[in-house]
Amino acid sequence: MNNHLIILFVLLPMGAGIATLLLHRWPAIQRAIGGLVLTANVVLAVIALGTVSGWFASGSQDDAGRILVSQMGNWPAPFGITIAVDGLSAIMLAVESIVCLAVFIYCVSQLPHRFSGGYFHPLYHLLMLGVQWSFITGDLFNLFVAFEIMLMASYAMFCVGTTAAQMRQAYKYILLNLVGSTLFVTCAGMLYGQLGTLNMADITRIGMAGQLPRAAVPVVVMLLIVFGLKTAIFPLWYWLPETYHTLPAAIGGLFAGLLTKVGAYAMIRVFVMMFGKAVWLDASGNVIAYPVNDVVVPVLLVVAGITMFLGVLGAVSMHTVRRILSIHIISQVGYMVMGIGIAMAAGAHSQELALAGAIFFIIHNMVVKCCLFLCGGLMVEHAGDDHLDRIGGLLRRAPWLATLFLIAALSLAGLPPLSGFFGKFVLIREGFSGGFFLVSILAIATSLLTLLSMLKIWSYGFWSTPQGRHVTHPDERPRTAGGIGAIALLVVFAMSMGFGAQHYVGVTTAAARTIVDPSPYVRAVLGPQHVPVIQTAQRATQTHAQLATADKHAGGSR
Amino acid sequence: MTVLTAIMVGVIFAVSVYLMTGHELKGVCMGVFLLGHGANLAIISSSRSPLGKLPPVLADGVNLADLVDPLPQALILTAIVIGFAVQAFLLTLLVLTWRRSRTLEMGDLAIEESY
Numbered sequence: 001m002n003n004h005l006i007i008l009f010v011l012l013p014m015g016a017g018i019a020t021l022l023l024h025r026w027p028a029i030q031r032a033i034g035g036l037v038l039t040a041n042v043v044l045a046v047i048a049l050g051t052v053s054g055w056f057a058s059g060s061q062d063d064a065g066r067i068l069v070s071q072m073g074n075w076p077a078p079f080g081i082t083i084a085v086d087g088l089s090a091i092m093l094a095v096e097s098i099v100c101l102a103v104f105i106y107c108v109s110q111l112p113h114r115f116s117g118g119y120f121h122p123l124y125h126l127l128m129l130g131v132q133w134s135f136i137t138g139d140l141f142n143l144f145v146a147f148e149i150m151l152m153a154s155y156a157m158f159c160v161g162t163t164a165a166q167m168r169q170a171y172k173y174i175l176l177n178l179v180g181s182t183l184f185v186t187c188a189g190m191l192y193g194q195l196g197t198l199n200m201a202d203i204t205r206i207g208m209a210g211q212l213p214r215a216a217v218p219v220v221v222m223l224l225i226v227f228g229l230k231t232a233i234f235p236l237w238y239w240l241p242e243t244y245h246t247l248p249a250a251i252g253g254l255f256a257g258l259l260t261k262v263g264a265y266a267m268i269r270v271f272v273m274m275f276g277k278a279v280w281l282d283a284s285g286n287v288i289a290y291p292v293n294d295v296v297v298p299v300l301l302v303v304a305g306i307t308m309f310l311g312v313l314g315a316v317s318m319h320t321v322r323r324i325l326s327i328h329i330i331s332q333v334g335y336m337v338m339g340i341g342i343a344m345a346a347g348a349h350s351q352e353l354a355l356a357g358a359i360f361f362i363i364h365n366m367v368v369k370c371c372l373f374l375c376g377g378l379m380v381e382h383a384g385d386d387h388l389d390r391i392g393g394l395l396r397r398a399p400w401l402a403t404l405f406l407i408a409a410l411s412l413a414g415l416p417p418l419s420g421f422f423g424k425f426v427l428i429r430e431g432f433s434g435g436f437f438l439v440s441i442l443a444i445a446t447s448l449l450t451l452l453s454m455l456k457i458w459s460y461g462f463w464s465t466p467q468g469r470h471v472t473h474p475d476e477r478p479r480t481a482g483g484i485g486a487i488a489l490l491v492v493f494a495m496s497m498g499f500g501a502q503h504y505v506g507v508t509t510a511a512a513r514t515i516v517d518p519s520p521y522v523r524a525v526l527g528p529q530h531v532p533v534i535q536t537a538q539r540a541t542q543t544h545a546q547l548a549t550a551d552k553h554a555g556g557s558r
Numbered sequence: 559m560t561v562l563t564a565i566m567v568g569v570i571f572a573v574s575v576y577l578m579t580g581h582e583l584k585g586v587c588m589g590v591f592l593l594g595h596g597a598n599l600a601i602i603s604s605s606r607s608p609l610g611k612l613p614p615v616l617a618d619g620v621n622l623a624d625l626v627d628p629l630p631q632a633l634i635l636t637a638i639v640i641g642f643a644v645q646a647f648l649l650t651l652l653v654l655t656w657r658r659s660r661t662l663e664m665g666d667l668a669i670e671e672s673y
Contacts, residue, residue, distance in 0.1 A: 141633055148640045155647060167655055168667040171583065174651070178590045178644060179578075186597040186636050189630060192606025192673075 006085050008044055009093060009132045010050040012037050017125035030121040031108050037125070038101045043134075045097040049090040053507055056411075063513065064520035066555050069138075077526045078202040082138035086521055087511025088359065089135045090263055095363040096135070096258060098493060099370050100128055102486040103254045109482020110381065111250055119534040120160060124254075127153035131258050135265065138525055140191065143266060144184050147230070151177050156260060157251055158243070174345075175241040180229040187226065191221045200274055201525035204518045207278030207292075210285075217291045220275055224296060227270070231263030233337055234307040236516045237330045241314065244326035249377025252322060256329050257370030264336045264362055268343075271296055272355060276344050288519045293344050300341030305439040308334025308446045315453040321376040321386040321461065324453055325369070328412070331446060332365050338443060339427050342434050343516065350430065355512035357426030360505055364419040364497055368412050371490035374483065375405040379461055381478040384469030388457065393466025401480070402462045404487045409458060411494050413451035419497035422505065559607040563599060570596035583662040584654065587648050594641040598634045605630040 017039040020030045050056055050065050072081040085093070099306050104124065111120075118278040130150025138142050155177075158170040192198050195206055206212060225236065230238040240260075244252050249437035282288045311331030318324045339358025343351045376386060378401050383391035395402045411418035414425075424447055431440030469476065514520050570592060577589030583659035605627040612620065656662060 136638065142637070145636060145640070148644075152643060152647065159651065167651075167658065170651070170665070171586075171655075171664070174584060175578070175590055178648075179593065182590075182593045182597045185633075186600050189601030189633055190596070192601075192629065192633070193606075225653050460618075 004070045006048065006068050006070050006083060006136060009136055010129060012041055013125045013132060017122045017129060020121035020125060024118045024122070026203070026323045027118070034104055034108070034121055034124070036099070038104050042097045042101055045090070045093040048085050049094045051087060051149045052087050052090040053510055062454065067514070067521060067524035069120065069524050078197050078199045078424065081142060082199055082201070082525055083136045084138040084521070084525055085136050088265070088268065088515055091359060091363060091492070091508060092135045093132060095366050096131060099257045099366055101491070102489045103250055103257070103370060103374070105489070106377070106424055106483050106486035107250045108462040110377065110480070111248060118221040123153045123160070125155050131262055134262055138200050140200060140203070141188050144188055147184065147331070148181060150259070150262065154255060154529065158247065171437065172239055175423065176229065176239045180226050183222065184226040187219050187222050191216060194219065199525070200269065201522045202279070202526050204274050204521050205526065207275055210281035212278045212280070212291060217250050217295065220292050221295055222300065223270055225265045227263050231260050231333050231337070232330050233266065234303045234310070235331060237307065240330060241327040241469055242328070245322040248375050249322065249380060252326065253370040253373030253377070256326070256373055257366045260329055261362055261366050264333065267337070267340055268355070268358070268515060272340060272343055273518045273521065276516070277518065282536060287503065297341055297345045300337055300344065301436060301439050304334045304338035304341055305442045307331070307337060309442050310448040312446045312453065316449055316456070319388050321379060321388065321457055325372050325376055325459060328450070328453065329369060331450065334446070335361050335424065335427055335443060338439055342430050342436060345434060351516045352509060352512050353426060354430040354434070355389050355516055356505060356509040357423060357430060359508040359511055361423035361427060364423045364494065367490050367494045367497070368420065371408045371487055372405070372412065373410060374487050374490070375401060378480050378483050378487070381480060382470050388460035391461050391468045392464040393464040393471070396466070397470050400484050404484070404491050405462070406458060407491050409454035411498065413454050414447050417498050419494045419501070422501040423500065426505070476554065559609055560603055563603040567596050567600045567603070570599065581664050583652060583664060587652060590648070591641070591645055594637070598637055601630050601634050601637070
């Protein structure tokens with residue numbers, strides 16, 4: 001379905017960014033613009049999600065018909081620039097916009113003026129512009145441009161109000177990301193040289209028709225390094241724990257909630273959708289190999305196991321709140337990569353469900369991780385420090401903060417009935433039924449250690465004997481109402497994900513369906529004449545799987 | 559032509575990696591800038607050898623197969639613009655670092671110690 005309004009996801013933050021830049025002397029107007037635009041963004045994203053998921057009775061009943069597509073300048077698909085919102089994009093947009101709104105509330109009410117005044121606002125909106133553009137773009141080169149905008153804003157945010165010591169870490173972050181971006185643009189150019197197109201739907205079509213050239217495979221695998229660097233997976237993670245903890249907690253939360261998840265999103269889009277069904281055919285049209293999957297899946301699964309386990313070991317060994325939370329990001333990324341790996345493994349029990357689990361885990365993590373960072377920020381407001389030996393007794397001092405932190409922390413660790421449990425449950429179950437025992441066992445072990453590291457913050461920070469600035473200066477009462485409000489918004493959202501998990505998993509499963517079998521996406525973007533050829537053997541197994549699930553559902557309802 | 563470009567890309571990448579492994583921030587930044595140029599050269603080679611082809615200008619009676627593929631040039635143009643922005647940002651950061659800590663040696667920059 002053509003809907004040109006989806007360009008608003010780019011135009012709104014861009015307009016807000018420009019307006020707040022021009023008005024940088026008037027913080028009150030900046031705040032008003034920010035609040036207005038971010039709220040409008042949430043509303044738009046939820047409407048888009050509703051349209052794509054078919055909540056509205058007037059909408060089309062067909063997967064391809066519900067995907068929102070807009071061709072820039074009305075150039076036909078593979079030649080112009082395509083933007084498209086499918087299920088995955090819509091989910092990411094909706095959750096991202098809510099996270100951004102909450103962090104914005106926190107920033108304007110808690111951060112000191114040297115962070116939150118003047119040029120902070122344009123950077124915030126431009127960061128959102130980059131993130132949202134990478135969610136809706138249907139073109140590989142535009143994904144690069146969107147990444148660049150997002151990273152450029154994040155570089156500048158790193159340097160707003162930093163000390164000299166943090167500058168050193170900023171260099172590490174900037175230089176590494178620049179190398180990653182250069183690699184990305186090289187890959188995109190070489191892929192164009194091989195395939196003659198950069199349109200995601202067109203590349204998907206070429207892959208599914210068995211026309212992927214042999215030389216394109218190494219280029220695609222090189223993209224794994226690019227996204228791996230952004231997502232911070234095992235050998236490429238070293239920049240993250242060194243840099244994120246130097247940020248103010250709120251900006252750290254924003255980065256933790258968005259930046260690594262954009263990398264995970266790009267992985268799903270590129271590896272699962274674009275190349276997951278890429279095949280090589282023999283002369284009679286039978287599938288002889290999945291060229292990209294065969295290389296990427298073992299790498300992803302091994303890396304996922306190592307990433308999640310080493311990440312959580314790092315978290316257990318750390319002693320400041322922000323460091324524990326930053327290094328935890330890595331461990332959580334492991335779960336996402338595990339889900340992506342299982343979803344790509346050919347012949348897995350159910351690719352769709354594994355990917356649905358991964359998407360669910362990503363959105364759960366965006367919310368909860370960001371929420372924990374914000375809690376960490378408020379702990380510093382109360383105790384004046386975030387070293388676990390120098391804070392304590394916050395349970396008495398800030399009971400609301402303690403409650404919200406505990407819910408978010410247990411949700412991250414994955415205790416039922418909170419949101420983390422369902423994400424992990426789906427992933428681990430799919431892992432076992434797909435026969436990936438080692439990584440699934442590691443996932444369970446990681447989960448336990450996550451609980452341990454969260455309880456560490458809880459017992460040192462909230463339960464132990466009071467110490468810190470709130471003891472030496474008992475009359476200093478920081479104003480935390482805005483911060484608590486922002487955290488409460490995220491916690492309520494995370495709890496709805498836990499108690500209403502059935503609905504959320506339903507939405508993510510629908511999104512995963514159009515990623516695992518991308519023919520609706522290809523039809524929606526390129527037009528109905530381009531129906532990709534699905535190989536007969538594959539179609540047979542798919543139909544079996546569908547019948548089996550249909551049976552299960554029928555049995556359940558009886 | 560393609561072989562020549564490939565060799566040049568290789569040399570540029572090698573030099574930039576050498577620069578980036580240094581300890582001096584100016585050199586490291588130059589290495590990153592150079593890497594961008596190498597990448598641009600690699601992309602332009604994806605439009606195949608331009609020998610015997612016409613510039614991509616549409617006119618009457620021109621056979622489309624005789625034209626050079628213009629898209630890689632468009633890609634590079636975008637990449638160059640982004641590269642400029644990043645260079646400007648990094649150079650500003652270098653000046654700022656120098657003003658604050660009077661050194662551009664990576665090892666001499668202050669380290670924050672708290673685990």
